[in-house]
Amino acid sequence: GENVEQHPSTLSVQEGDSAVIKCTYSDSASNYFPWYKQELGKGPQLIIDIRSNVGEKKDQRIAVTLNKTAKHFSLHITETQPEDSAVYFCAAHSVANSGYALNFGKGTSLLVTP
């Protein structure tokens, strides 16, 4: 089945700096890649997603890039703020091989210090 690796597991940045989280996937048929933010005691919140026909997508301070050849995708957060502190999960979806299931990475705990 699909295997999604996520790095780093923890990331600490100063307020205003950029943060980058990277994920790799194993199933070349994967074509949908969402990113979720999970705050303590809450469910995962979809923050941005990208499909395989697009190489980059931006939404204000958040961007995601996708390299299908290398089978990796990354989340970029610019001008980080303390409220960005949370656990971030990447996921990959392959209708052909995973059906309707999202396959998640293990998460990155991001800490933004003032």
Next chain:
Amino acid sequence: DAGVTQSPTHLIKTRGQQVTLRCSPKSGHDTVSWYQQALGQGPQFIFQYYEEEERQRGNFPDRFSGHQFPNYSSELNVNALLLGDSALYLCASTPGGGNTDTQYFGPGTRLTVL
């Protein structure tokens, strides 16, 4: 517009007991998926319900079962609870109209098995 709602928020059970968790999808969403999230891990797909049928199942034993009602709400039942079933159980809903991959999560139910 209410998001995905789940009840109860927290639950404590003892080994061998049975539990029922409930989920109401976002308005306009007709598909419900259930995930198990162990501490420090990404969510793991349990199963998905569409048109009141289990459409796909992940690698979980038959002790895990579910149901979807005509109003699209759903229940997750777990029988013969084990200590290892302690986790955050997440419900996610997917819009209708052919969108099969975007999933929006609820806040989860924290199950503790003693």
